[in-house]
Amino acid sequence: DGGITQSPKYLFRKEGQNVTLSCEQNLNHDAMYWYRQDPGQGLRLIYYSQIVNDFQKGDIAEGYSVSREKKESFPLTVTSAQKNPTAFYLCASEKDFRTGTAYTEAFFGQGTRLTVV
């Protein structure tokens, strides 16, 4: 079954710790994204990657880092520099938007809920 998998589902972080959220897809998609969702707010883009070994900052990249060493994987590290990391994090992938059309369906993982304790 093709899909996108995020793990863990719940994650607790102590103050000053770095934590890494996993995102894996077996859809052979080129592009992958990380979004953050806070209560009452929409999804805000943290980082995205259109191709292996390349990624770009989104609107709220400060305090986060990513890597894209394999097409299937796009892990997100929440560093200690992120002062308010408690949120719901969603990973998404899509085949390739560079087709001259706005239509590419993004597939989302189930999300990781991160809480600072």
Added chain:
Amino acid sequence: AQKITQTQPGMFVQEKEAVTLDCTYDTSDQSYGLFWYKQPSSGEMIFLIYQGSYDEQNATEGRYSLNFQKARKSANLVISASQLGDSAMYFCAMREVYNTDKLIFGTGTRLQVFP
């Protein structure tokens, strides 16, 4: 600049009735796409419907239809014959063709369907 606005934080609808969720957008691009996603309490995002800026017909997918009014820059989602399982958060999103770096989202509308 790209922007999506959803002004209804919450909506209630009775089962079997139709409901309209509002979405307005702002873009300077002539070519763009509009999307609606559903987010149940489980947290996953489910793609519902897509409308391209050059599509002349309003998009429909089963009980979902998109009321696209280009001049008013609105892309409202209409759910017909609501079901209890439709209770969820609904997000409107947009992508510009010439700035296709990112899919941007509105703040969402929480829909509750009651018997």
